Amino acid sequence: MSEVVSQAESENQGIGAPVRRREDLRFITGDGRYTDDINQPGQLYAAFCRSPYPRVRIDNIDASEALALPGVVAVYTGQQLVDDGLGDLPCGWMVKSKDGTEMISAPHPPMAATVANYVGEPYALVLAETLQIAKQAAELVDTDFTELNAVVDLAHASGSENIYEGIENNLAYEWALGDEDATKMAFARAAHVTTLDLTNNRLIPNALEPRACLGMYERGTGDYTLYTTSQNPHLERLVLSAFVQIAPEHKLRIIAPDVGGGFGSKIFIYSEETSVIWAAGKIKRPIKWVADRSESFLADAHGRDHITRAELAMDEMGRFTGLRVKTTANLGAYLSTFGSSVPTYLYGTLLAGQYKTPNIYVEVQGTYTNTAPVDAYRGAGRPEATYVVERIVDQAARELGKDPADLRRMNMIQPEDFPYETPVALTYDTGNYEASLDKALEMIDYAGFEARQAEAAERGKRRGIGLACYIEACGLAPSKLAIQLGAGVGLYESGEIRMNPTGSVSVFTGSHSHGQGHETTFAQVVSDKLGVSYDDVEVIHGDTGRMEFGLGTYGSRSLAVGGSALMVAAEKVIEKGRKIAAHMMQAQVDQVDFENGQFTLQDSNQSVSIQEVAFAAYVPADYPEDLEPGLTEKAFYDPNNFTYPAGTHVAEVEVDLETGVVQLVDFVAVDDFGHIINPLIVDGQVHGGVAQGAGQALMEHGIYDEYGQLQTGSFMDYTMPRADDLPDFRVDTTVTPCTHNPLGVKGCGEAGAIGSPAAIMNAVTHALGNKDISMPATPEKVWRAIRGE
Amino acid sequence: MQQSGEYRISASRDSVWQALNDPDLLGECITGCQHVKKIDDEHFDVAVKAKIGPVSATFQAELELADLKPPESYVIRGNAKGGAAGFAKGHAAVRLAEDQGVTVLTYDVDANVGGKLAQVGNRLVEGATRKMADDFFTAFSKRLDPDAVATPSVEDARAGADQYENSGQWKIWAIAFGVLILAAVLAI
Numbered sequence: 001m002s003e004v005v006s007q008a009e010s011e012n013q014g015i016g017a018p019v020r021r022r023e024d025l026r027f028i029t030g031d032g033r034y035t036d037d038i039n040q041p042g043q044l045y046a047a048f049c050r051s052p053y054p055r056v057r058i059d060n061i062d063a064s065e066a067l068a069l070p071g072v073v074a075v076y077t078g079q080q081l082v083d084d085g086l087g088d089l090p091c092g093w094m095v096k097s098k099d100g101t102e103m104i105s106a107p108h109p110p111m112a113a114t115v116a117n118y119v120g121e122p123y124a125l126v127l128a129e130t131l132q133i134a135k136q137a138a139e140l141v142d143t144d145f146t147e148l149n150a151v152v153d154l155a156h157a158s159g160s161e162n163i164y165e166g167i168e169n170n171l172a173y174e175w176a177l178g179d180e181d182a183t184k185m186a187f188a189r190a191a192h193v194t195t196l197d198l199t200n201n202r203l204i205p206n207a208l209e210p211r212a213c214l215g216m217y218e219r220g221t222g223d224y225t226l227y228t229t230s231q232n233p234h235l236e237r238l239v240l241s242a243f244v245q246i247a248p249e250h251k252l253r254i255i256a257p258d259v260g261g262g263f264g265s266k267i268f269i270y271s272e273e274t275s276v277i278w279a280a281g282k283i284k285r286p287i288k289w290v291a292d293r294s295e296s297f298l299a300d301a302h303g304r305d306h307i308t309r310a311e312l313a314m315d316e317m318g319r320f321t322g323l324r325v326k327t328t329a330n331l332g333a334y335l336s337t338f339g340s341s342v343p344t345y346l347y348g349t350l351l352a353g354q355y356k357t358p359n360i361y362v363e364v365q366g367t368y369t370n371t372a373p374v375d376a377y378r379g380a381g382r383p384e385a386t387y388v389v390e391r392i393v394d395q396a397a398r399e400l401g402k403d404p405a406d407l408r409r410m411n412m413i414q415p416e417d418f419p420y421e422t423p424v425a426l427t428y429d430t431g432n433y434e435a436s437l438d439k440a441l442e443m444i445d446y447a448g449f450e451a452r453q454a455e456a457a458e459r460g461k462r463r464g465i466g467l468a469c470y471i472e473a474c475g476l477a478p479s480k481l482a483i484q485l486g487a488g489v490g491l492y493e494s495g496e497i498r499m500n501p502t503g504s505v506s507v508f509t510g511s512h513s514h515g516q517g518h519e520t521t522f523a524q525v526v527s528d529k530l531g532v533s534y535d536d537v538e539v540i541h542g543d544t545g546r547m548e549f550g551l552g553t554y555g556s557r558s559l560a561v562g563g564s565a566l567m568v569a570a571e572k573v574i575e576k577g578r579k580i581a582a583h584m585m586q587a588q589v590d591q592v593d594f595e596n597g598q599f600t601l602q603d604s605n606q607s608v609s610i611q612e613v614a615f616a617a618y619v620p621a622d623y624p625e626d627l628e629p630g631l632t633e634k635a636f637y638d639p640n641n642f643t644y645p646a647g648t649h650v651a652e653v654e655v656d657l658e659t660g661v662v663q664l665v666d667f668v669a670v671d672d673f674g675h676i677i678n679p680l681i682v683d684g685q686v687h688g689g690v691a692q693g694a695g696q697a698l699m700e701h702g703i704y705d706e707y708g709q710l711q712t713g714s715f716m717d718y719t720m721p722r723a724d725d726l727p728d729f730r731v732d733t734t735v736t737p738c739t740h741n742p743l744g745v746k747g748c749g750e751a752g753a754i755g756s757p758a759a760i761m762n763a764v765t766h767a768l769g770n771k772d773i774s775m776p777a778t779p780e781k782v783w784r785a786i787r788g789e
Numbered sequence: 790m791q792q793s794g795e796y797r798i799s800a801s802r803d804s805v806w807q808a809l810n811d812p813d814l815l816g817e818c819i820t821g822c823q824h825v826k827k828i829d830d831e832h833f834d835v836a837v838k839a840k841i842g843p844v845s846a847t848f849q850a851e852l853e854l855a856d857l858k859p860p861e862s863y864v865i866r867g868n869a870k871g872g873a874a875g876f877a878k879g880h881a882a883v884r885l886a887e888d889q890g891v892t893v894l895t896y897d898v899d900a901n902v903g904g905k906l907a908q909v910g911n912r913l914v915e916g917a918t919r920k921m922a923d924d925f926f927t928a929f930s931k932r933l934d935p936d937a938v939a940t941p942s943v944e945d946a947r948a949g950a951d952q953y954e955n956s957g958q959w960k961i962w963a964i965a966f967g968v969l970i971l972a973a974v975l976a977i
Contacts, residue, residue: 052904053903053904119904120908138873294908705907709901709907714908
């Protein structure tokens with residue numbers, strides 16, 4: 001440990017420094033404190049009974065045999081939660097159909113009560129003295145089901161039997177964005193139209209740490225505490241309190257300690273955590289639940305799962321004149337917490353990509369099926385949009401006989417076009433897309449590709465190269481706009497900075513870190529801004545009892561929104577400190593400057609440090625009469641626009657003609673994230689994202705069979721990328737600072753997963769001689785394509 | 790999912806048919822068989838305790854026989870429940886043909902497997918159920934002819950491989966075979 005500290009101490013640790021993540025030491029030495037590491041005396045263990053059928057009526061639950069097992073304490077059914085007055089698990093974003101009607105939410109009780117609608121949906125909770133007994137008892141619960149016809153096939157779901165009474169064609173909504181008539185006109189006048197059918201494969205999140213919780217109820221006070229694997233504990237408290245009605249907010253504390261990855265899947269409010277905290281109040285004992293991997297596969301919200309037809313209209317020169325997109329999006333059996341917004345506002349709005357396409361029209365059918373709910377997964381809507389745009393642009397280039405890089409370049413929004421208003425509701429503030437493209441092409445040695453291709457051919461391999469010039473919208477933006485568009489919560493973030501009497505700093509953020517490295521990055525920001533030592537700054541997050549409010553971590557927002565809140569709070573600390581310092585130096589406030597942790601009297605050699613000011617604030621022996629003691633400030637920051645990270649990813653693959661195996665042999669990512677606080681962490685985020693994107697492109701696919709059974713329910717059948725599947729990623733950045741937040745940052749958490757699937761699939765398509773196959777490009781599919789099947 | 794297969798048994802067709810109609814003999818040939826209960830001529834309840842891959846459970850199967858054409862063919866419809874372990878349901882057509890003094894047993898299964906069985910470790914399930922099937926026919930053949938060993942025919946092995954390549958569902962068939970057909974064959 002001393003080595004790490006001394007290495008860190010010897011270097012600059014402020015903004016821009018590649019500081020090693022301080023949290024990693026505890027993670028890699030086994031000293032992390034995850035939910036399952038926390039135990040309470042007398043705690044019970046929970047196990048869930050889950051529907052083995054995709055759609056059933058629950059006729060009768062006989063728990064007598066389970067209850068007779070020694071050590072079993074209680075069995076609660078979904079119906080008991082409903083009877084106890086608990087509300088449904090709500091969807092947080094109301095999306096309107098194109099005809100103006102509100103989306104139709106399927107009834108979503110906190111645990112399945114009278115019907116179950118996907119395999120793995122929990123319908124009863126068993127509590128026992130040990131985990132083994134709980135699991136054993138769950139198998140003894142005897143349930144009578146009546147099977148109902150399940151709707152599984154997304155392509156035909158809207159013509160199938162209605163899953164829910166009153167939800168015709170199984171559609172939650174038919175959403176549209178853009179000018180339909182103008183787009184139609186553009187197609188009528190087009191010199192060339194490219195059409196492409198695409199599938200965006202269903203993904204299963206697979207965070208390293210499965211979901212877990214420990215629910216507690218304090219008899220004396222009536223307080224509830226829920227330790228849980230959440231990306232946004234305040235949101236969880238809000239929903240459990242206001243909608244599900246577990247307890248009022250002030251009687252409910254949510255703590256998300258160390259959390260081992262989320263990728264979106266831990267944003268949402270699920271049955272298991274909800275029923276555990278409810279049951280803790282009923283039984284008045286602590287209850288622990290930790291999902292096993294099998295439960296994670298079945299019941300974590302899945303990602304993606306789109307079927308799309310896209311059409312691109314061009315003029316004689318190849319300039320894009322219109323883009324028309326029709327997507328069927330699988331929502332699963334219920335609208336998960338943000339399931340409605342992912343294939344609409346986080347997808348359709350990004351279809352302009354980096355291009356000046358003047359007319360865009362998109363329609364999305366949000367479709368219910370008897371499968372696990374689908375919601376945000378790393379990238380959430382933007383990988384799907386990038387996949388549509390970047391695949392069809394590549395296809396168009398092939399059809400027109402143009403170089404894919406040239407066609408992109410010709411259509412790109414230029415630096416002088418900013419702020420650029422797209423036809424799909426966004427205004428990009430800044431960017432330089434050609435700069436990223438140029439750098440990426442140089443790094444991959446685009447000009448030298450043919451030589452590499454020829455060399456690969458000698459080895460019996462077909463080499464392909466693929467580009468993706470992505471854009472994403474991060475730091476989800478103005479609360480007012482989002483609420484107008486149907487969001488049920490604001491999109492600000494809070495931050496609080498407490499200067500302690502001895503000069504150290506406690507920083508509280510409403511954002512949450514579960515692998516992003518906030519404890520390091522945010523400490524860098526605050527130490528830089530306040531001019532205090534990095535080691536004197538502690539970052540605290542993930543506890544509704546310790547920070548006022550917050551909206552957690554999703555959509556690569558933490559630094560752009562949460563970091564900005566801390567910048568505003570730090571500014572307030574400095575402003576108050578300036579008043580204290582002025583008093584200490586017997587000067588006027590406007591005569592005091594602040595820099596590098598020192599308040600300095602202009603035109604003098606007099607100064608006091610921020611630590612001295614903090615001490616004076618808590619030991620106000622000689623202190624301004626009109627000023628409160630203490631040096632603690634907080635801020636809520638509400639962005640006035642999204643941020644728009646963008647970049648170019650280039651993949652090179654080699655296809656083995658004998659086996660169909662695709663090897664990703666080179667990958668270059670050049671991203672524009674605006675200013676960078678910690679390049680080491682940014683690189684790590686890009687690497688992780690690209691690995692996940694490579695997984696989607698080449699391996700991962702959540703598959704239900706025609707009967708609605710999950711066929712990929714374990715790592716035996718759901719392939720995840722491993723280190724030896726991946727090349728050394730080569731990553732670099734270009735910088736156009738965000739124009740509207742105080743750090744000039746844009747967000748880097750998802751970009752890797754957004755650009756890479758399209759780049760890799762374009763490379764595979766190129767290698768196969770322009771033969772289009774669907775993701776993931778498994779050896780079998782590629783082998784068949786090679787054989788002309 | 791559908792699957793076909795075939796076993797060659799070194800005994801005459803009549804003796805195979807008779808053996809298939811001897812519940813006691815069948816019960817002894819299947820590992821883990823707990824009981825075969827005849828409800829009437831066409832309905833049986835069967836309980837088999839099986840460990841299939843990582844899933845171990847007692848499967849309770851309700852079976853119905855139809856289209857009985859001794860000694861040539863019959864159809865079994867079945868519904869096997871393993872509680873939390875999952876379920877299998879479907880039907881199988883079984884045919885017996887004579888070929889140079891050997892009986893060729895062929896079957897076509899159409900089954901739906903669900904719950905943990907469908908979800909967990911399909912590859913393990915494949916091996917476990919194939920072993921169950923092979924064990925059964927080995928024991929069954931030995932009862933008919935102590936020197937004989939039942940073997941899947943070459944065509945069968947090839948058909949299985951093709952099916953695997955074509956649909957990826959070969960393993961699922963194997964589960965269906967394990968929990969449904971074994972129990973079904975047992976019940977005749």
